[in-house]
Amino acid sequence: KNNEMTNKRIGIIGAGPSGLAQIRAFEALEAKGYAMPEIVCFEKQDNWGGMWNYSWRTGVGKYGEPIHGSMYKYLWSNGPKECLEFSDYSFDEHFGKPISSYPPRPVLFDYIQGRIKKSKAREFIRFNTTARWVSYDEDSKKFTVVLDDLKINKTYSEEFDYLVVASGHFSTPNMPYFKGIENFPGTVMHAHDFRGADQFKGQNLLLIGSSYSAEDIGVQCYKHGAESVTLSYRSNPIGVEWPEGIKEVPLVTHFEDDTAFFKNGTQEKFDAVIMCTGYQHKFPFLPDEMRLKTKNNLYPDNLYKGIFFNELPQLIYLGMQDQYYTFNMFDAQAWVARDYMMGMLELPSENERRVDMDKWLERNDNLENGDDEVDFQTDYIKDLISMSDYPPFNLDEVARMFKEWLKDKEDNILTYRDKTFKSAVTGTMAAEHHTEWMDELDDSKERYLYEPEEEELIPEN
Ligand code: FAD
Ligand code: NA7
Numbered sequence: 435k436n437n438e439m440t441n442k443r444i445g446i447i448g449a450g451p452s453g454l455a456q457i458r459a460f461e462a463l464e465a466k467g468y469a470m471p472e473i474v475c476f477e478k479q480d481n482w483g484g485m486w487n488y489s490w491r492t493g494v495g496k497y498g499e500p501i502h503g504s505m506y507k508y509l510w511s512n513g514p515k516e517c518l519e520f521s522d523y524s525f526d527e528h529f530g531k532p533i534s535s536y537p538p539r540p541v542l543f544d545y546i547q548g549r550i551k552k553s554k555a556r557e558f559i560r561f562n563t564t565a566r567w568v569s570y571d572e573d574s575k576k577f578t579v580v581l582d583d584l585k586i587n588k589t590y591s592e593e594f595d596y597l598v599v600a601s602g603h604f605s606t607p608n609m610p611y612f613k614g615i616e617n618f619p620g621t622v623m624h625a626h627d628f629r630g631a632d633q634f635k636g637q638n639l640l641l642i643g644s645s646y647s648a649e650d651i652g653v654q655c656y657k658h659g660a661e662s663v664t665l666s667y668r669s670n671p672i673g674v675e676w677p678e679g680i681k682e683v684p685l686v687t688h689f690e691d692d693t694a695f696f697k698n699g700t701q702e703k704f705d706a707v708i709m710c711t712g713y714q715h716k717f718p719f720l721p722d723e724m725r726l727k728t729k730n731n732l733y734p735d736n737l738y739k740g741i742f743f744n745e746l747p748q749l750i751y752l753g754m755q756d757q758y759y760t761f762n763m764f765d766a767q768a769w770v771a772r773d774y775m776m777g778m779l780e781l782p783s784e785n786e787r788r789v790d791m792d793k794w795l796e797r798n799d800n801l802e803n804g805d806d807e808v809d810f811q812t813d814y815i816k817d818l819i820s821m822s823d824y825p826p827f828n829l830d831e832v833a834r835m836f837k838e839w840l841k842d843k844e845d846n847i848l849t850y851r852d853k854t855f856k857s858a859v860t861g862t863m864a865a866e867h868h869t870e871w872m873d874e875l876d877d878s879k880e881r882y883l884y885e886p887e888e889e890e891l892i893p894e895n
Pocket of ligand 2: 604668
C-alpha cells in the first residue's frame with residue numbers, strides 16, 4: 435500500500451523514548467501491509483533509551499559531546515507505571531508477571547526496550563552520531579542535516595523530506611546565579627550532574643527549586659543518609675508534610691562563604707548546593723527560524739497538536755511538553771506524526787492551526803492546580819488518539835490514578851511509592867514490592883525481580 439511513500443526520507447534526531455516511539459509507529463503500520471519510507475534515526479550516545487540509558491559520566495562524553503543524561507542511581511519511577519504504560523505493549527506482556535507500581539530506572543529501561551528489541555528498530559539507528567546543523571530548502575522542500583560520526587571523526591550531510599526532533603528537553607541545565615556563590619567552599623552542582631546520594635552522606639544540603647528534581651533528589655539524599663536537606667523555593671513550596679530532616683524555606687538571597695541567607699531573614703551553613711532549577715529547551719543544531727522557543731510547560735506555543743512546527747509542519751517535534759504522561763503520550767504523538775508523514779492525515783491551514791493552538795494555550799493559562807493540569811494533558815492525549823489508530827486505553831482511569839498519586843505524595847512523600855495501581859491496559863493489579871521503598875537501597879533489576887523467601891524480608895515495625 436501507499437507506494438509513493440517508499441521514496442520519501444524521514445530523519446529522526448534522538449533515540450530516546452520519543453524517537454523510538456516514532457520508529458515503532460512506522461513499524462506498526464508496516465505490520466498492516468504498508469510500504470515503509472526510508473527512516474534514519476541519529477543518536478549521539480552509543481545506545482538507545484535517552485534519559486533511561488544511565489551514564490556515570492558528567493560534563494562531556496568520550497568524544498567531547500555534552501553528556502545528555504540527567505538520571506541518577508537509585509532513581510525510582512516518580513509516578514505510577516500504570517500512567518505511562520504503552521497501550522500496544524503492556525507490562526504484563528513484558529515481565530510475564532505483575533510487578534509493583536513504582537519500578538526503579540533499570541526496570542523501566544528494560545521495559546522501554548522490550549517491544550523494539552523484537553523488531554528491526556536498531557537497523558534504523560546510527561549511534562555515536564550527533565546532528566550538528568539543519569537547513570531547509572524552500573525550492574526542493576528538503577531538509578539538509580549535517581552530521582558528525584563521532585567514532586571516526588567525520589562530518590557528512592544527508593537530505594530528508596521530514597525531520598523529527600526527538601532530542602529531549604531535560605538535559606541542558608538552567609543555572610541561576612546567586613550573589614556570593616562563587617566563594618561557597620563546598621560542592622555546587624546542577625541536578626543534571628547529580629549521579630547519586632552517596633557523596634552527600636552526613637552532609638547538610640541546600641537544594642534550590644521546588645519541582646520534581648528538588649523533591650526527588652531531596653528525598654533520595656535523606657533516604658541515603660544526608661544529615662539534613664533544605665529546599666529553597668522561588669514561587670511556591672512543594673508543600674507536603676516533610677519528615678524531620680527535610681524542610682522548605684523561601685528563596686536564597688545570597689551566600690557568604692558556606693552560609694546561605696534566605697528571604698525570610700534566616701541563615702544557615704551548608705556543605706553542598708544542588709541547583710534543582712530545571713532545564714532549557716536547547717536545540718544547538720537548529721537555526722533560529724526552526725527552533726522551538728519555550729519554557730517547560732504543558733503546551734509549548736507554535737506546535738500544532740503539540741507536534742507540528744506551525745510555519746513548517748514537515749518539521750516535527752516530539753515530547754516537548756512538560757510531562758505528567760510520558761511514554762504513552764510520545765506514542766500518541768508519534769502515531770499522529772506518522773500519519774501526516776504517510777500522507778494519511780491532512781493538516782488544516784496555518785491560520786486554522788493557529789486558532790486551534792490558541793484555544794489550548796488559553797486553557798493552559800487558566801489551569802489552577804495539579805488536578806487541572808492532569809485533566810488538560812489527558813484531554814490533549816484524547817485529542818491525539820482520536821486522530822490516529824494508536825490503541826485507545828482508558829484515559830479517564832489514568833487521569834484518576836494521576837490525581838490519586840498527587841494526593842498520595844501530599845499524604846506521605848516517603849511511602850507513596852509503596853502503593854499499587856491497576857493497569858488501564860490489561861486490568862492487572864500491580865504486585866506489592868517485596869521491600870518497602872524506604873528500606874530498599876538496591877535499585878538493580880535483579881534485586882527488583884527477585885522473589886525472596888518469607889524469612890528474608892525485613893519485618894514491618
Ligand atoms: P530523552 O530521553 O531526553 O532522549 C533524547 C535523545 O536524543 C537522547 O538519547 C540524546 O542523546 C539524543 N540527542 C540529543 N541531541 C542530539 C543530537 N544533536 N544528535 C543526536 N542525538 C541527540 N519520566 C517518567 O515517565 N518517569 C520518571 O520517573 C521520570 N523521571 C525522570 C527523571 C529525570 C532526572 C529526568 C531528567 C527525566 C525523567 N522523566 C521521567 C522524563 C523523561 O524525560 C522521559 O521519560 C523521557 O526520557 C523523554 O524521552 P525523549 O525521547 O523525549 O527525550
Ligand atoms: P522543572 O519541573 O522545570 O522545575 C524547575 C524548578 O526550578 C521550579 O521549581 C522553578 O521554580 C525552579 N527555578 C527555576 N529557576 C529558578 C531560579 N532562578 N531560582 C530559583 N528557582 C528556580 O524541572 P525539574 O528538574 O524539577 O523536573 C524536570 C524533569 O526531571 C521532570 O520531568 C522530572 O520527572 C525529572 P518556579 O516554580 O518556576 O519559581
